Amino acid sequence: MTATAAAPAKPAKLPRDQDPRNPNFRLAALFDEGTLELITEDDGSGMLAAVGKVDGTHVVAFCSDATVMGGAMGEVGCKVVVHAYERALADQAPIIGLWHSGGARLAEGVLSLHAVGQIFHVMTQASGKVPQISVVLGPAAGGAAYGPALTDVVILGPEGRIFVTGPDVVRSVTGEDVDMLRLGGPEPHGRRSGVVHVLTDSEQEALDRARGLARLLGAQGTLDVGRVQDIDLAQMLPESKKRAYDVHPLVEAILDEGTTQELHARWAPNIVTALGRFGGRTVGVIANNPLRLGGCLDSLSAEKASRFVRMCDAFGIPLIVLVDVPGYLPGVGQEWDGVVRRGAKLLHAFSESVVPRVTLVTRKTYGGAYIAMNARSLGATKVFAWPGAEVAVMGAVAAIRVLHRRKLLEVAPDIRPQVEAELAAEHERIAGGVDKAVEIGVVDEVVEPSATRSALARAISDAGVVIRGVHGNIPL
């Protein structure tokens, strides 16, 4: 965790008052024009902190000073960050960190490590209390990598690179030849590691996404049920029940138009996690995406959803859970990957959460995945299903093949499919259909796709005052 880990490539050195890496410029570009007010001295400590407005909302921010020693963090710079956190906690305001730093200052030795550790401590103390957003604009190595990783949302600018140790150290220790892009750029962290929630194409876009998320998390608004218009959501799904589809259009149609902010879009894409407005209020949406892995739950998607549920719970954000899940992904890869341990996180996260959480089963929900997707048994506020939805341990044909194995073996092969179909229809009638689920109370109500938005809005509204879960948001 040292500054030598990631000496950023420097083109011609500009005077500080013209250098785009100057934290005064970056903080000014983050806040509403004319609202920035520094709360620490601009003194070469390597960090600068300020308060200001984001679309009128009060926000605290700090920024690495990459014009000084590549933004490396020493004792004084770390105190700037701790001070910014104390202010955010006192003001109950979202805090945004802009990162461009090689990590701890090597010249200060263990003192700088000690100071960086104090940043980690204050971030963890603030976890779940105030929304924390990180924007990584340049190389962020060692301590500057773990800082963002402790926060609720990590946004990566096009030049952002995140790693524990930079290419030079990797080469000298292991001989592996790798550049910063491949080690810690958008591809590894957006798609493989899950370190980054949001990828962007420009520094300004990265700052704008931080502004949007600070508003969603910090100025949640109130749900106006009358504002929620019904639209026919059935058109978002294919006609064939067996056909996979992309769930994004359904998520976007349920949320208020143009408000969807997806997190972790490319990582574990078989589940979609998004914040947005619903009737003017911030909500979180979790949706199986059948286009990817058939929408199966697996270890990564369960972990991704768990962290999202816990973040929303900590900040008092109601949840809408859209279910179309064929089950958990089977196989040795998943078992060895810890699907039992990681899948348990989702059961824990939903069961623990105290915010309103409303489930909608659109097509099917089977087995262990049925429970994990915010079933009645985990304490769902309300469970809706569309007409014809299947709520079952497994698909009807698979079920009767197990239940009637002997009988089917005795049937002549040429008429076996017909017998299977008859048994499946009978099984569905007595055990798998949505009517049975309503009868036993695991589905509260069958709702038409054309009446779903208003039903969801009433369910959230009827849940009354939203309270917050009292816990941190550990980066699961």
Next chain:
Amino acid sequence: MARDPKTAEIVAEMVANVMRVVVAPGDRLEAGDTVVLLESMKMEIPVLVEAPGTVTAVKVGEGDVVQEGDVLVTLDL
């Protein structure tokens, strides 16, 4: 390990049967176009391309069983 950035391999995300191959070498594709229809978890799952390109090879045929990571189609971007 550095791959040619002007080509792409479309791979299977999971074990599946190949139901239908929708493209042939030379086809010009837009982002979101389907290349292969897979069958897995009792569902028909279209495999889409993320970026526009031209099909250079189709590596699977209908009825094949593919494993996670198997290349289905290669593209020139």
